[in-house]
Amino acid sequence: MDINPILLLAALMVASTPILLAAIGELVVERAGVLNLGVEGMMIVGAVCGYIAGHSSGDPYLGFLGAVFAGAAVSLVFAVLTQFLMTNQVATGLGLTLFGLGLSALIGMRAEGTPDLTVAKLALPILSDIPVLGAILFRHDLVVYLSILLVAGVWAFLTYTRAGLILRAVGENHEAAHALGYNVRLVRVLAILFGGGCAGLAGAYISLVRVPQWIDGITAGAGWIALAIVVFASWKPWRLIAGAYLFGGVTVLQLNLQAEGLKIPVEYLSMAPYLATIIVLVMIRAGRAPASLGKPFHPSS
């Protein structure tokens, strides 16, 4: 076999980026005490809107921006339903996924098969010249760097800022946060919008970079993996990277193995990343979830 480990690891980072982006958004949502199971739906709407915005403007960055807004717009539906109309979060999240899959198919009807657009790689000066590591870590497009910066940013936000403390407080005990005078709904709506924006960006990364083209159902369960990884990471930002790279790593490896023509049926190889996720989730003991996660809050008392 002649799989190049450097290329493999570099590809791993690209393959993991959409999951990492969606997961960091969902992590913030869940730390605020909201369980949004609609990640898959927001991602795929982001994927189709990002693809169309990118191609009609000719600028992939406008595509990414459009995807962020599209994801946030879809999440706003969820926010209004769950935070103001007090619908059940699980049912609404599942509904959002189904809605997103359908909506994206409708929006994308004429986008299928359009030629692709390239997103420039940005080799970081000096760093990218480091042997081995440079090629793996520092010759990627902007979004890959952004995903890691986002993880660091979310970590710093939750750990050091007052706004982050309030967000955690809302997720931990919304009654107490309300009694102390914090606006639980506002915090949650903002967190949901952030989660939606991240999911949208994640979707666009798939349709503009990873695949890159629009195909119906293109996200292929990545949103669900992102949800699983948030649990895997015990709601701690840095651990998301391990989870996302594990899944991305197995994905890239099995693709390479397929290309090598390994004598294992393709179906089993394609199954591998999902199996790996399930096995890891079963094996690790998940940490403590935010205490108010998924519970409805009504500011009446």
Added chain:
Amino acid sequence: MTLLELQGLTKAYPGVIANSDVSFDIHKGQIHAVLGENGAGKSTLVKAIYGLVRPDQGKMLLEGVPFAPSDPRAARAAGVAMVFQHFSLFDAMSVAENIALGMENPPKPHALEAQIRKASEDYGLPLSPDRIVGDLSAGERQRVEIIRCLLQNPKLLIMDEPTSVLTPQEVDILFGTLRLLAANGTSILYISHKLEEIRNLCQHATVLRQGKVVGTFDPREMSNREMAEMMVGKDLNAPNRVPSPRGAPLLRVAGLSAPAPHQFGTALKHISFTLHAGEVLGIGGVAGNGQDELVAALSGEMRTDADMIALEGRGIGADGPNTRRALGLCAAPEERNGHAAAPDMSLVENAFMTAHTRLSLVERGFVDWPASRAFAQAVIARFDVRTPSPETAARALSGGNLQKFVIGREISQNPRVLIVNQPTWGVDASAAAAIRQALLDLASAGSAVLVISQDLEEVLEITDRFAALNEGKLSEAVPTAGLTMEKIGLMLGGAHDLEVAHAQA
């Protein structure tokens, strides 16, 4: 020297007038009590002062300036702080983070920790800033709330039922702190229905009944009886006991040991006592010392060796609740919504669920609904449960009414032995009196009653003998007559707590 002046505050909710034309003054450095039964409007009143509720009419003046806080932050900015009855704390966070969340402009973490340590020393409230709140005891959690308030140098500190979770020694520490604060010029608005405390601590008291002020007086010059009657609005009879001779031993618990059922539970360690016909035995203790586990072991929810628990000579430790009920042992656990009663089911269904064995409400696998309904109605009538109908869901009843129902349901099955945990927790004075009287009547009729309670006044009032539960161990039972609060406190292990507090300070 008036700090806060309330003028004609009125607040109505659909169907209820919570506060009606409430007026009184709080002076600087005064400890002012607001007394009232559950539902008298105390909570609504303090929520209005703290900015959580906006009054429909009336106004407030703080130091002569109109004061209408739109939210708690505005109230805090004006110098009003509040310690809640149910703590508004975040279990997964540290003491320092919890305190920072209650402040408008918290200092940097390092400076904040220093401030916390200083305040905890100044006011004799030992507390370490980096501990996780979920690991703290109830008394320590309350200290977090109090220090959170004190760091903002409030002019007015509102305390909502602060002593309901404390040991007598912790109450003493708290009162010392409050007196010190008042001496330094802070006014304290003290909400409670415990009369003895109010007499001890406060110079002024305002009594609310059905939202209206029905009296303002100096509690040191009133008897408990007079205050209670003012609160309830009718004559209260102290529970009276028809003396009955102590009969044969009914329930014998010998060397009862059981591991903690879950991570935060308490293991039971070699508990032994005997319960005689016609007596009321009280078991006191601070929450979390094995009360729930003891009730579970006695009721049959948690199985033990058969010989550890014997009912009239028969080992029942390995039997389930229904077998025990059939033999004559009934139990009413503490949590009425979700444990003693299924909140979303009707009173008839709830009555059926514990009574079907003793009253044979099942016939060939079918529920005898007419008989179940008749039983529920009988309980409702006998125990004066206020409910629209027996078909009403349990959760729709007020705490006191549901409590009367779940206790009455067990008493009406004529048990030989009745186990109750916290029979009057969160229940207003008249309902509590009715429940206590019913327990005494059951004992007078020749049954044995075990009352597990954290309300020590209750224990003193209705029990014949008293034992203390501490970390899963039960003390020797002693006659209640002649016990003082202080002695009980020492039995509960409060003295141990006190030593620790001094060592840390």
